[in-house]
Amino acid sequence: MKLKEAAKKEERLTGGHRLCSGCGAGTVVRLVMRASDNPAVVGCSTGCLEVSTTIYPYTAWEDSFIHNAFENVAATISGVESAYRSLRNQGKMDEDFDFIAIGGDGGSYDIGFQSLSGAMERGHDMVYLCYDNGAYMNTGIQRSSATPKGANTTTSPAGEVIPGKQQYRKELTDIMAAHNIPYVAQASPFKPQDLMKKAKKAFETEGPAFLNVLAPCPRGWRSKAEEGIELTKIAADTCFWPLFEVENGEWKLNYNPKAKKPITDWLEPQGRFKHLFKPENEGLIEEIQEHVDERWETILHRCGEE
Amino acid sequence: MVKPGDGYKDIPKGGLILEAGNAKNYKTGGWRTKKPILDKETCINCHRCWAFCPDSSVLSEDGDVKAEIDYDHCKGCGICAHECPVNAIEMEKE
Ligand SMILES: Cc1ncc(C[n+]2csc(CCOP(=O)(O)OP(=O)(O)O)c2C)c(N)n1
């Protein structure tokens, strides 16, 4: 859908929320919600998005919204979907609804992982959206299993002892694909049409669908607010954040950069990686590059691109 | 909407917020240090600024970016100006 056509639909997330200036979560959610053609029931795991969009007595959501804890948004929304299915079967309701659970990377990769895995395995007709900003941002930038290797966070502080986070990130999108659910996609806001198309597929899927979307956080990435969307493009051009989808088990690549850029293009504009450019950490950048290259080869292979 | 000074009898049960999207009534424009100024003459109406704004503050009507920014909510992040392909948006100091 053309952007100007998409713009004719109603806004589902209003201004007046309290996300930081330039926060990518706002952009991601606006674009995803645009793809829904029904009234929705939304839940968010505790995190920046949830806290900032629902500061009492205000809500930035035009849809029904349910507060819940950090670890259980998938369980909550799966419960609502079950209740709805029951009411429908009893003939007490006939309106169509969309059900969407949204979690940050902390809420999805880590603490909410079992409720996410369970909801997908049980086959609920719902969408799970993870907006991945690569750390527990709302509590002041703690590392998660989505934090990239080498990133400086308050619980992986770069200094004399360690050069930032020591582990590579976990590939949650692959893990969700391994659940053999009908639709899984990894997306990025710099391609708004691709993101909306994937969200539309996710909402229209009968059964569970999972979306993992990169969401810039100028606070935690120590990057310029205006450069957030550009950074998500660099993430795709360096193959740090590939765009792909897995539809009924079939992998498909959605973006193949014309010229693959060096990983330093992604690391350099972000203050959280600043220490990596010190002479003593040179080897680490090479290691990170090798890891990205290997990952990219795997994705290309799975998508039948080589 | 619940106002400061309301008693417990005025507050909906369960702390529910009954008015969807009422955050519109909360103004975040005061956060801005720089203000986006959109030049309608230069604009090619591609809607990139509209798509990327985290604060739903680039206004579009009937498929037309209205050369209007919702300054009550725009936080001045500058994404719209940075992503505009024809430099139709200028960030001006408040
Ligand atoms: C059980 C529990 N532990 C800790 C917290 C505190 N807490 C609130 S939000 C948050 C981090 C959220 O991180 P993420 O899911 O990545 O979302 P983000 O804030 O980055 O958007 C934490 C640790 C909590 N609310 N509940």
Ligand code: SF4
């Ligand atoms: S800390 Fe980061 S994720 Fe949280 S609101 Fe600010 S920019 Fe967004």
Ligand code: SF4
């Ligand atoms: S400066 Fe930021 S908040 Fe304001 S209209 Fe542009 S993108 Fe939206």
Ligand code: SF4
């Ligand atoms: S990005 Fe620039 S050209 Fe495109 S609609 Fe906005 S102001 Fe107009």
Ligand SMILES: [Mg+2]
């Ligand atoms: Mg996070």
